Amino acid sequence: MDKKNENLMLFAWIVAFVATLGSLYFSEIKLYEPCKLCWIQRIFMYPMVIILLIGIAIKDPKTVYHTTVFSIIGFLISSYHYLIQRIEALAEASPACGRVSCTGAYIDRFGFISIPFLAGTAFLIILITSIIVWKRMKEE
DSSP: OOHHHHHHHHHHHHHHHHHHHHHIIIIISSOOOHHHHHHHHHHHHHHHHHHHHHHHHHTOOGGGHHHHHHHHHHHHHHHHHHHHOOOOOHHHOOOOOOSSOOTTTTTOBBTTBOOHHHHHHHHHHHHHHHHHHHHHHHHO
16 A cells, blocks of 8 residues: 555544544533434444554555445435434424434534534545545556
């Protein structure tokens, strides 16, 4: 694996690690109880920390195949979650989410930054980085 791919994977790992720490901070320190959609997003974010770390350690850029799939699914869930928070018609049409409402926003910075927005941004960054590594592998 060349140095550029290694650095890109390291960057993706840092993003996944910070997103994981952020979600743990919100739930364990700030005591924000995650809704079901938040839990599903965690299911797709947390393993990427391990997958990317192993890929970097064994110098195998093919691990981005897995992170690409995980980040696409995670991004779609985050996008849906964000939309039901922001669009009232979608919120009313969405099914009940469990004990904690998926339409509620624990944080709302600048009128658009919420937890699903942060998660979606992290998934998108990891997705773009994974695609770049994937394309660079095909060129080699």
